[in-house]
Every structure is written in C-alpha cells, then in structure tokens.
Amino acid sequence: EAEPAPSLAMPRITQWLAVLCACIAAASAFSPSLNSPLKPQFSSCRKSQCVPSSPGYPGRSLFARSTSKSPLRMSTMENVDGVVDEEVERMKKSSKFDFTKQWYPLAVPAFLDHKKPQAVQLLGRDLVIWRDTVEGKWHVFDDACPHRLAPLSEGRVEEDGTLLCAYHAWRFDTSGKCTSMPHAMAGTEQQLTSTPPSCAISYPSQERQGLLWVWGSPGAPGSDAALEAALKEPSVIPELDDPALEGRVRAYHWNIRDMPYGWDYFNENVLDPAHVAVSHHGLVGSRYDGQPVSYDQSRALTAEGGFALKIKFGSEEKIAEQQKTGLMPEMEFVPPARVTQRNTFKGGGQMILALYSAPTRPGWVRHIGCNIIIKGEDGKVPDGLAFFSISMPMWLSHITASLFLHMDMVFLHHQEKILAARGYKNEKGGKGDYNEIVHTPTEQDLGVTMFRKWLQYSCEGGVPWAPGSEEMPPRERNNDQLFDVYHTHTKNCKVCQTALKNFKRARFTLFAAAFAVAAFFKGVTALVGGGLLALSGLLLGKIINMFYHYPFQHAYND
Ligand code: FES
Ligand SMILES: [Fe+2]
Structure with a gap:
C-alpha cells in the first residue's frame, strides 16, 4: 500500500517544500489552522483540574547569576542534583504515582472512521476504540473477545448500537455486556449472555477538548473503578476552559502521531529547550548559535503534580527584563501525559504548545499536540504571531509535522536502546540510574533530570507495563524504516485519507491531461502545456509521498 520510498537524502523538491513550509512549522511542532474542529469550551474550572500546588512555594532561581559584567556562570550537575535532592527526599516519603489511575488522551475522534473499530494500546494493553451508532459515543474495550479472544478491532459496528465480534457474531453493548450469542441452544442464550465471563472488558472514557481520554485500568459503568475515574479530571488545557479568556482563545486542531521511541524519551525531549x-x-534558529540555558523553578517537583520551570535563555539583559516583567517562557510537566510550553507577551497574549503523550507499548509513544494562541487583553494577536492566524488545511499541518518531528526521532529511538544496553531499564522496577549513565555537566539538562528523578522516585523507575505486554523492539539499524508516516498517522486519519485520495485523483488527471496535450497539440503548445501539466503531476507526487514517508538527515540539513 505504500508508495516507493524516496531516496534517503532529502530530495530536492522536498527540500523546496521544506523551505515553503519552514516558516509555517517554525517555532512549533504543529502548525496552526483556522479550520479547527476544536472549539474552546468555557465552563467553570473545577478545582480538581488544577495542578496540585505547593503551598507557600514562592518559585526560586536555582542558580545565582554572576554580575552582568562577568560571563554567565555555567552550573554543574552537582548543583542541579543538590537542588533536586530536596525534592527527591520528599518524593521518597510520599505515596507513589499510580499510572493505572490516570486519564490518557489516546485519539482525536474527528480523525477516526466511525464505521471501523480502531486498535490502540495503552500501558502495554491492547484496546479497541469504537463509536456506537445509537448515541454516537466512543467506547473503549479490551481488544479481545471474551469468547476465544479474537481481536474486537477486527469486528463491526452494528446498527443496533452494538459491537459485533466478526468471528462468531457475539455482540456487546456500550457497557461491554454480551447481548447476543447466536450459536447458543434455544432457551439458553439469555442466561449465557448475562454471566460476567461473557462480557467485554470496558474502560472508562470521555471526550474533552476534542480528545478521547481513556482511563488507565478497566472499569465497567457503575463499578468502583468507573466512579474513581469520574472523580478525577483529565489534565486538559486550563486556558481552553477558562471563562475569563472567553473570546480571546484561538485553539487549533490536533495533530497525532505514533513515534518509535518510549513515552519517557518523548517527555525528556520536550523538556529540553537546549536542543531546539x-x-x-533551519526551522527554529541555528545549531551554530548555542547559548547558555538556565532556569527558575516555578513549581516544585511532586509525585502527582510534576514540576514547572521558567526558561532563561539569551542575553543577561533580556533575561533580567523577562524576570522583571514576568514574561519568561515556561515549561511544565503534568503527569502522566502533558507537557505545556508557554510564551507570554506584553498585554496578556500567550502562545501555548500542548504536547500530550500516552505510553502505548514499550518502545512507542502516541503523541497528540495542539498550538493555542491567546489574544491580548486588547483582543489583538501578540506581535509576531499574526502569522499563526493564517488558515492552513488540516492535512497540510499533519504532513508538515514530519519536518519537525523527524529531526529528533532518530536520536530518541537510538538513545533509548543505547541506554537500555548500558543498563537503564525504563519500566517499573527497572534498574539503572539515568544520571549515572549519561553525562550532564551543565544546567541545560535540568528539565530532563527532574523528569528522570520523578520517574525514579515517584514511579519506581518507569511505566508499569501490563503483564504479558510485548518487549521493547530492537534497535532499528535502518533509519529509513523510522521515517514511516503512513502507518504512524495517515492510515488512521480520515482527514489525510481523504486528502490523499483527492491528490491521487488529481495526479492521474494531470498526467492524463499532459498526455492528451502532447498527443493532440503540436509545437510549443504541446511542449510547454504538456510539460507544465506533467511537472505539476510530479510535484503532486512529492506531496503524496509525504503522506507515506519523510526521510531526514542532519548531515544534509545545511
Ligand atoms: S471469538 Fe468472538 S465471537 Fe468467537
Ligand atoms: Fe491527518
């Protein structure tokens, strides 16, 4: 089903495309669009939604800077450990973070085919997402039929509002209860379908802010687990529900990708501003303009709340001004699934990058992201961000996300395997001290260190993968395999599927027209007309390729 892969070196026309898209994708992994199905929702902010705060925590500068005339003092990791250690001691004494009692964003319903149940994973469990035809709600079950464990994701959504296992036609209602067992002997079906072993195992789920959130452990409606899930808020983006910002929030559509590296490597990547x-x-800044990065801690590290850091980057004058005005960029980690990067501007405007991640299975993460602009109090988009108000087709922002994501992807895939080979096992009960294996002598890695300390001391080493879940896949030596876009996005995105179908039709039409012009006209008309049409078809082919595969190498990114 995949188109032939382009050569590993960035093709020239793709480079041209990259230049076109560079400014669009710049400063964000995901490009904004006004064609958004995600509408800001305004409701009163429930208290449990707020990140647990640290009472009396004033925020602190982790490392005093030298006088403005002296060079910046680069802090050593010893300092970092010293600061983090206070919080580590607290985490050691506090209760542990329970991954199974959390909400995870696992899908963007607007992109899903309603007719087909979808296979997904969470915490190493195989799940199926399906939408019933009666109420139009999404539901999540274990992806194994209780009969003989055939995957329900290979089943069918039926018109009576049930999910039908396509192997022997058992049907399940939205709660997981078996409603039909067609091969049961007459008079026994009702009794047989009503027993608990005949039920599909269901998970609490809910739609919020355009995402489908799934609870990390099973719980049929009415069960204690379902009640516990109902009492906890998913870590939605507070600004989208803030009535005080009504009329000022411009939220853009979601982007979703399965990435071939672990959930923890995704988070350390987005908590590392120095790599950007x-x-x-070429997309965001220059690799040759490295500057010291340091932080002020704006929220203490806790098991349930994660942490937040204000980023100090650039000249001392700029940092001093940002500190004075409170306009410092900030990144925050809200476990288990959200990293938010916030830039605040004069007049109250903000640009927020919401970077969600769900631990699907070992060696893989499902990433969902969104870019949000908050207009200033005067109702204007902050200076320099007007560009982000430009309308962009959803499919284009989906395929151009590869330009950004693939720049880090190869690093992260290999880092995970190299660290594993050196003794760091990133799962619950796993062995190895991350900071003893890597060498992080400067303060630039503070976000990564805090995240890893949180994982080590609040989570006993990492994700508690479900019993029987698969092992982390081996290191992929052929990097070209990592650049797959089709199976990690396009295949399950109906927006991209529709665009792809239309582009293929358009390409066929262009080539057919080029052939017709060349055949029926003569001279310059045949040459120029046919040539232009054929060239357009070839260019379209390059765009079509981006739905399948997008290779990237730093060596050729001059
Ligand atoms: S395996 Fe599902 S009905 Fe038999
Ligand atoms: Fe898409």
Missing part, C-alpha cells in the same frame, strides 16, 4: 535550535536547525 540545534536539532531543528
């Missing part, structure tokens, strides 16, 4: 200009050279 280097790894994303």
Whole structure:
C-alpha cells in the first residue's frame, strides 16, 4: 500500500517544500489552522483540574547569576542534583504515582472512521476504540473477545448500537455486556449472555477538548473503578476552559502521531529547550548559535503534580527584563501525559504548545499536540504571531509535522536502546540510574533530570507495563524504516485519507491531461502545456509521498 520510498537524502523538491513550509512549522511542532474542529469550551474550572500546588512555594532561581559584567556562570550537575535532592527526599516519603489511575488522551475522534473499530494500546494493553451508532459515543474495550479472544478491532459496528465480534457474531453493548450469542441452544442464550465471563472488558472514557481520554485500568459503568475515574479530571488545557479568556482563545486542531521511541524519551525531549535550535536547525534558529540555558523553578517537583520551570535563555539583559516583567517562557510537566510550553507577551497574549503523550507499548509513544494562541487583553494577536492566524488545511499541518518531528526521532529511538544496553531499564522496577549513565555537566539538562528523578522516585523507575505486554523492539539499524508516516498517522486519519485520495485523483488527471496535450497539440503548445501539466503531476507526487514517508538527515540539513 505504500508508495516507493524516496531516496534517503532529502530530495530536492522536498527540500523546496521544506523551505515553503519552514516558516509555517517554525517555532512549533504543529502548525496552526483556522479550520479547527476544536472549539474552546468555557465552563467553570473545577478545582480538581488544577495542578496540585505547593503551598507557600514562592518559585526560586536555582542558580545565582554572576554580575552582568562577568560571563554567565555555567552550573554543574552537582548543583542541579543538590537542588533536586530536596525534592527527591520528599518524593521518597510520599505515596507513589499510580499510572493505572490516570486519564490518557489516546485519539482525536474527528480523525477516526466511525464505521471501523480502531486498535490502540495503552500501558502495554491492547484496546479497541469504537463509536456506537445509537448515541454516537466512543467506547473503549479490551481488544479481545471474551469468547476465544479474537481481536474486537477486527469486528463491526452494528446498527443496533452494538459491537459485533466478526468471528462468531457475539455482540456487546456500550457497557461491554454480551447481548447476543447466536450459536447458543434455544432457551439458553439469555442466561449465557448475562454471566460476567461473557462480557467485554470496558474502560472508562470521555471526550474533552476534542480528545478521547481513556482511563488507565478497566472499569465497567457503575463499578468502583468507573466512579474513581469520574472523580478525577483529565489534565486538559486550563486556558481552553477558562471563562475569563472567553473570546480571546484561538485553539487549533490536533495533530497525532505514533513515534518509535518510549513515552519517557518523548517527555525528556520536550523538556529540553537546549536542543531546539540545534536539532531543528533551519526551522527554529541555528545549531551554530548555542547559548547558555538556565532556569527558575516555578513549581516544585511532586509525585502527582510534576514540576514547572521558567526558561532563561539569551542575553543577561533580556533575561533580567523577562524576570522583571514576568514574561519568561515556561515549561511544565503534568503527569502522566502533558507537557505545556508557554510564551507570554506584553498585554496578556500567550502562545501555548500542548504536547500530550500516552505510553502505548514499550518502545512507542502516541503523541497528540495542539498550538493555542491567546489574544491580548486588547483582543489583538501578540506581535509576531499574526502569522499563526493564517488558515492552513488540516492535512497540510499533519504532513508538515514530519519536518519537525523527524529531526529528533532518530536520536530518541537510538538513545533509548543505547541506554537500555548500558543498563537503564525504563519500566517499573527497572534498574539503572539515568544520571549515572549519561553525562550532564551543565544546567541545560535540568528539565530532563527532574523528569528522570520523578520517574525514579515517584514511579519506581518507569511505566508499569501490563503483564504479558510485548518487549521493547530492537534497535532499528535502518533509519529509513523510522521515517514511516503512513502507518504512524495517515492510515488512521480520515482527514489525510481523504486528502490523499483527492491528490491521487488529481495526479492521474494531470498526467492524463499532459498526455492528451502532447498527443493532440503540436509545437510549443504541446511542449510547454504538456510539460507544465506533467511537472505539476510530479510535484503532486512529492506531496503524496509525504503522506507515506519523510526521510531526514542532519548531515544534509545545511
Ligand atoms: S471469538 Fe468472538 S465471537 Fe468467537
Ligand atoms: Fe491527518
């Protein structure tokens, strides 16, 4: 089903495309669009939604800077450990973070085919997402029929509002209860379908802010687990529900990708601002303009609340001004699934990058992201962000996300395997001290260190993968395999599927027209007309390729 892969070196026309899209994708992994199905929702902010705060925590500068005339003092990891250690001691004494009692964003319903149940994973469990035809709600079950464990994701959504296992036609209602067992002897069906072993195992789920959230452990409606899930808020984006910001929030549509590296490597990547200009050279800054990065801690590290850091980057004058005005960029980690990067501007405007991640299975993460602009109190988009108000087709922002994501992807895939080979096992009960294996002598890695300390001391080493879940896949030596876009996004995105179908039709039409012009006209008309049509078809082919595969190498990114 995949188109032939382009050569590993960035093709010239793709480079041209990259240049076109560079400014669009710049400063964000995901490009904004006004064609958004995600509408800001305004409701009163429930208290449990707020990140647990640390009473009396004033925020602190982790490392005093030298006088403005002296060079910046680069802090050593010893300092970092010293600061983090206070919080580590607290985490050691506090209760542990329970991954199974959390909400995870696992899908964007607007992109899903309503007719087909979808296979997904969470915490190493195989799940199926399906939408009933009566109430139009999404439901999540274990992806194994209780009969003989055939995957329900290979089943069918039926018109009576049930999910039908396509192997022997048992049917399940939205709660998981078996409603039909067609091969049961006459008079026994009702009794047989009503027993608990005949039920599909269901998970609490809910739609919020355009995402489908799934609870990390099973719970049929009415069960204690379902009640516990109902009492906890998913870590939605507070600004989208803040009535005080009504009329000022411009939220853009979601983007979703399965990435071939672990959930923890995704988070350390987005908590590492120092890599941005280097790894994303040409899109965001230059790899040759490295500057010291340091932080003020704005929220203490806790098991349930994660942490937040204000980022100090650039000249001392700029940092001093940002500190004075409170306009410092901030990144926050809200376990288990959200990292938010916030830039605040004069007049109250903000640009927020919401970066969600769900631990699907070992060695893989499902990433869902969204870019949000909050207009200033005067109702204007902050200076320099007007560009982000430009309308962009959803499919284009989906395929151009590869330009950004693939710049880090190869690093993260291999880092995970290299660290594993050196003794760091990133799962619950796993062995190895991350900070003893890597060498992080500067303060630039503070976000990564805090995240890893949180994982080590609040989570006993990492994700508690479900019993029987698969092992982390081996290191992929052929990097070209990692650049797959089709199976990690396009295949399950109906927006991209529709665009792809239309582009293929258009390409066929262009080539047919080129052939007709060349055949029926003569001279310059045949040459120029046919040539232009054929060239357009070839260019379209390059766009079509981006739905399948997008290779990238830093060596060729000059
Ligand atoms: S395996 Fe599902 S009905 Fe038999
Ligand atoms: Fe898409």
